[in-house]
Amino acid sequence: MQNNIDSAPNINASAPPSRQRARLFRIYNHYRVVLSLLLVALLFIAPTEFDTRMRAAEYYQASIFTYLAINLLIALILLAGFQPRNRHIILSIFMDILILHGLLLTSSGMTSGLANLVIVTVAAGNILTPTRIGTLYAALGAICSLGIASWSVLSMFASADEIVRAGSLGILYFAAAFILQYISRRMVRSEALASSRAKSIAELEQINRQIIQRMRTGILVLDRYGAIRLANAAAEELLFGSAPSEETLSRGRTLPKPLRRGLESWLKNPRERTEPFQAMPTAPMVQANFTQLDQERGDQILVFIDDLSKVTQQAQQMKLASLGRLTAGIAHEVRNPLGAISHASQLMRESEHLDDGDRRMLDIIQRHSKRVNGIIENVLDLSRRREASSDLVQVDQWLQAFRDDYLQTLDGTDGNPPVIHLEIEDNLPQARFDISQLEQVLVNLCDNGLRYSLEHTGQPEIRLHAGATADGERTYIDVRDFGVGIPQENRASVFEPFFTTDKSGTGLGLYLARELCESNQAHLSLVDSKNPGCCFRITFAHHGRMI
Structure with a gap:
């Protein structure tokens, strides 16, 4: 990138950009039109005295009217949209120098004030074409001036002061040419350098924008009233569940109530840390951190929205490590006497002297022994859980194969086969998930759904639905059953460990399912629905923005 900056001035230093050159030439032509109009106007001011000072009044008047006509014609051509090129500008400057010297020749010679106009023309030529040809303008002007002065001295018996004046004007022509060439080249180089640096800054800004949009951390820019000025894709996903198709659409959204309360609390006490919150039931738990974007003015606030799933994963890893050491001891200390109890109950069942009450007691012992053993197995599986591997999953194809398997x-075989309805939307985005862990989560959700549907309707039936989020960038899977549903007072506790409403359950199934989802940066949630039963949704992370 630095090489581009250094080389750009050398490429464009020979001349101004074409648009700028055309604009400057239009300004110069306006000057020529005004000048020719003034010269024509002077012809009507005291024409008798004016003619006495002219060497060739008729030729002078014809030259002025011709000069005006040429300038008006060029102005009309430029007004029609003609873009002058370098050769047109050079020809125009040569024409001006020759016409002005023609006016000097037919008027009072080098003593006329028209000689000073040649300096303006030479200067304009060096600004419009700051190359070596600018020196040619000065040379042509000096030669014409010295020629007119010499002819005046030899033929018109004018004073030798005209030659001195012509020489002085020639020096001014060259001085103006060299100085303006140097200044113009410096300006062109500076402009080229500024343009190159602006291009580099624009490229860096584009790179930064892409990095910010792909960051897992959500970034918001707010004003003091909570209006959103800017939001990246991660912030849209964490707060609103979807990102808009255009960046400007995020400005019209309203902050979630927990985030607005956190902003108001931070404005009152900037040192106070806000509490984690969920923007919506299907969104993950997030933590908002506020800081002033402009420390002096303080009119804009930068908000970092951190997904706590990564922090939760680390905490869970530490918790599971401790749990693993604990369950190793529990497995040894509990399973041995539990096995003895289960074995003794089996031996007692073989006795011929048991009545019905004793057999019911043995059934209770057997059932609860299996339940305790299941709890130990689930805890051991949880503590031994391996780290998730990132697999790119085509959800529609994988879900069909999962349903069949x-x-x-x-x-x-009991004449009441389970039914799984499968609904898959078109053009689903890919997802990243450990396939074996995804299968474990879905098996748990499907088992629960079939069991509760059977208890409520007498038919083991569930519905699987795969769709895309509103932004079209992430996939979700809904598992819906036809049971009685979960009471409102228990909905907040369904993912807590050892919480269950089923007397035969361990309360670890949904907890383990959410843990597996969070380890894959997905989110498992209980979706509110007017339909009967429960609906659990797995929302996958964006496959391109996963950490």
């Missing part, structure tokens, strides 16, 4: 593992 899962149905083959179910027992439908």
Whole structure:
């Protein structure tokens, strides 16, 4: 990038850009039109005295009217949209120098004030074409001036002062040419350098924008009243569940109530840390951190929205490490006496002297022994859980294969086979998830759904739906059953460990499912719905923005 900056001035230093050159030439032509109009106007001011000072009044008047006509014609051509090129400008400057010297020749010679106008023409030529040809303008003007002065001295018996004046004007022509060439080249180089640096800054800004948009951390820019000025894609996903198709659409959105309360609290006490919150039931738990974007003015506030799932993963890893050491001891200390109890109950069942009450007691012992053993197995599986591997999953194809394989593992020999309805939307984006862990999560959700549907309707039936979020960038899977649903007072506790409403359950299934989802940066949530039963949704992370 630095090489581009250094080389750009050398490429464009020979002349101003074409648009700028055309604009400057239009300004110069306006000057020529005004000048020729003034010269024509002077012809009507005291024409008798004016003619006495002219060497060739008729030729002078004809030259002025011709000069005006040429300038008006060029102005009309430029007004029509003609873009002058370098050769047109050079020819025009040569014409001006020759016409002005023609006016000097037919008027009073080098003593006329028209001689000073040649300096303006030479200067304009060096500004419009700051190359070596600018020196040619000065040379042509000096030669014409000295020629007119010499002819005046030899033929018109004028004073030798005209030659001195012509020489002085020639020096001014060259001085103006060299100085303006130097200044113009410096200006062109500076402009080229500024343009190159502006291009580099624009490229860096584009790179930064792409980096910010792909960051996992959400970034918001707010004013003091909570209006959104800017939001990246991660912030849209964490706060609103979807990102708009255009960046400007985020400005019209309203801050979630928990975030607005956190902003108001921070404005009152900037040192106070806001509490984590969920923007919506299907969104992950996030933490908002506020800071002033402009420390002096303080009119804009920068907000960092951190997804706590990564922090939760680290905490869970530490918790599971401790849990693993604990369950290793529990497995040894509990499973041995538990096995003895289960074995003794089996031996007692073989006795011929048991009545019905004793057999019911043995059933209770067997059932609860299996339940305790299941709890130990689930805790051991949780503590031994391996780290998730990132697999790119085509959800529509994978979900169809999962449904077929899962149905083959179910027992439908009782004449009431399970039914799984599958709905898949078109053009689903890909997702990243450990396939074995995704299968474990879905098996748990499907088992629960089939069991509760069977208890409520007498038919083991669930519905699987795969769709895309509103922004079209992430995929989700809904698992819906036809059971009685979860009471409102228990909805906040369904993912807590050991919480269950089923007497035979361990309360670890949904907890383990959410843990597996969070380890893959996905989110498992209980979706509110007017339909009967429960609907659990797995929302996958963006496959291109996962950490």
